[in-house]
Amino acid sequence: SQQGEEDPQALSIQEGENATMNCSYKTSINNLQWYRQNSGRGLVHLILIRSNEREKHSGRLRVTLDTSKKSSSLLITASRAADTASYFCATKETGANNLFFGTGTRLTVIP
Amino acid sequence: DAMVIQNPRYQVTQFGKPVTLSCSQTLNHNVMYWYQQKSSQAPKLLFHYYDKDFNNEADTPDNFQSRRPNTSFCFLDIRSPGLGDAAMYLCATSRDRGSEQYFGPGTRLTVT
Numbered sequence: 001s002q003q004g005e006e007d008p009q010a011l012s013i014q015e016g017e018n019a020t021m022n023c024s025y026k027t028s029i030n031n032l033q034w035y036r037q038n039s040g041r042g043l044v045h046l047i048l049i050r051s052n053e054r055e056k057h058s059g060r061l062r063v064t065l066d067t068s069k070k071s072s073s074l075l076i077t078a079s080r081a082a083d084t085a086s087y088f089c090a091t092k093e094t095g096a097n098n099l100f101f102g103t104g105t106r107l108t109v110i111p
Numbered sequence: 112d113a114m115v116i117q118n119p120r121y122q123v124t125q126f127g128k129p130v131t132l133s134c135s136q137t138l139n140h141n142v143m144y145w146y147q148q149k150s151s152q153a154p155k156l157l158f159h160y161y162d163k164d165f166n167n168e169a170d171t172p173d174n175f176q177s178r179r180p181n182t183s184f185c186f187l188d189i190r191s192p193g194l195g196d197a198a199m200y201l202c203a204t205s206r207d208r209g210s211e212q213y214f215g216p217g218t219r220l221t222v223t
Binding site: 030031033035040041042043044045048088090092096097098099101102103104106 | 166
C-alpha cells in the first residue's frame with residue numbers, strides 16, 4: 001500500500017496544550033501536505049512542505065519534514081477546542097500523479 | 112468566493128438503483144478528483160480528470176463511472192449501488208496534479 005501511516009491514531013489534550021502528530025511514508029516524495037477534516041465535512045488544506053524544505057510555519061502550525069527518515073510532524077501550539085478534528089498527511093510521491101493520504105489522527109481538544 | 116460545491120449533501124438510494132452525485136467548481140482548476148471515504152478511514156481516490164483526460168484508479172470498481180462535461184462540472188455515477196457503497200463521497204480540485212487540493216463538503220450516500 002502507498003498509504004502513509006499516522007501516529008497516534010487518536011490524541012486527547014487539554015485546551016492550551018500543544019499537539020504533535022506524526023506521519024511516516026515509504027517512498028521518495030516531491031511534497032507532503034497536511035489536511036484537517038471536521039466531522040462529516042470535507043478536508044481543508046493546512047500546509048504544504050516541499051522535499052527540499054525542513055520546516056514550515058503557518059500561524060499556530062509548525063510542520064517538519066525529515067526525508068532521510070521519511071517522516072513528517074505537525075505541531076499545533078496553544079490548542080483550542082475548535083482544533084478538534086481529524087488530521088491527515090498526504091504525500092505527492094515522485095513519479096505519481098496524485099496524493100496518497102495517511103490514515104489520519106483524531107485530535108480532541110478538551111475545553 | 113471561489114469554491115467547490117457538491118450536491119446533494121445527503122443522498123439516499125435503493126440497492127441497485129443508479130445514482131448520480133454532482134460537483135462544481137469556481138476555481139477554474141485543471142484537475143478534479145472523486146474520493147470515497149468510509150467512517151474513520153482515509154479518503155480513497157476513485158478517479159481524477161486532468162482537463163478532459165480521465166484517469167481511473169486500478170482498484171476502482173466498474174460500478175463507478177465519471178463524467179466531466181466541462182471545466183466546472185464533474186459527476187460521479189454509481190450504476191448499481193450496493194450496501195458496501197454507502198460512504199461519504201468527496202470531490203476535490205487542484206491547479207495541477209500534486210498541488211494542494213480544495214475539497215467540497217461531501218455527499219453522504221446511504222443505500223437502503
